């Protein structure tokens with residue numbers, strides 16, 4: 067993720083989540099094209115926001131922004147009034163919401179804000195990639211939507227069940243992604259994390275995992291040829307899911323799981339392996355973009371090979387990680403070096419490793435498949451060899 071700058075004196079840094087410039091006090095937001103966080107000025111005459119005095123394009127804050135501060139979205143009124151003869155009240159990210167939590171329960175509001183922040187970050191990375199990204203209003207058949215709801219009581223950290231409420235499962239079903247609001251509660255989430263023996267469980271991780279299932283349908287399952295190729299990398303996705311699930315919860319992951327899978331959960335079924343691998347690809351490119359943005363300095367063995375400046379983490383400055391021109395092997399080599407720095411920084415702060423995972427050759431091969439699928443270059447994948455899946 068990049069940082070951004072305000073236009074005021076000294077050009078102070080703005081973050082992806084910023085809704086105010088603390089230096090000049092002006093409103094800060096994210097436009098409908100979802101690429102720049104920037105300053106907006108209130109035009110007293112119209113009551114709308116403008117990027118520059120006298121600009122033609124008028125904006126208003128997304129309803130969820132204006133009422134709850136739940137996002138920093140700005141709605142481009144000019145586009146929507148012209149296109150649909152009605153005023154759109156929600157921003158790009160909020161238009162993906164099908165169900166939001168029951169806001170009459172005030173304790174839900176801060177948790178919902180965390181959901182929205184994680185969702186926006188996940189969408190930002192997707193928006194920079196050449197993959198379809200449409201909500202269900204734009205594409206009722208294939209579009210994407212989110213349900214944020216819960217079957218548990220927020221007052222006891224989601225332990226007790228709410229009466230008259232269907233069970234809520236975090237998951238994906240034909241473009242509908244459901245995330246249980248309990249995952250936004252730190253106590254509830256870390257208790258599940260410990261109960262499942264996981265080393266990493268985050269809201270952003272949930273979004274990226276479930277989006278992985280959605281994009282399996284969008285990019286792979288739609289083509290028999292791609293699906294057949296995918297089976298060579300991830301295994302047979304038509305295996306009985308319920309049987310695999312029961313087996314996983316009864317027997318756990320095989321003891322040598324880390325040789326071939328990014329996580330224990332990925333061993334459960336080829337679908338889950340794909341979704342876990344997809345999520346890691348997203349984590350990697352988002353985090354590398356962040357590192358590149360800050361020109362992070364550091365030094366680990368072997369990374370100065372192409373760089374005279376000892377002490378600089380070698381990040382390819384010419385291309386960014388969203389581009390197909392950046393080879394996946396280079397992205398992953400840089401990532402492995404960078405993750406050492408990332409984990410070491412965390413240890414210095416007495417925190418757990420930020421990236422407690424190992425990228426074996428097998429996992430790298432699967433990440434390469436995801437990279438080529440995203441960039442629609444599966445025909446350029448090198449021939450698989452036994453060494454690739456070692």
Ligand SMILES: [Zn+2]
Pocket residue numbers: 072073074075078087088089090091092105
């Ligand atoms: Zn400012």
Ligand SMILES: [Zn+2]
Pocket residue numbers: 128129130131136137138139156157158159160
């Ligand atoms: Zn919004």
Ligand SMILES: [Zn+2]
Pocket residue numbers: 275276279337338341
């Ligand atoms: Zn899954």
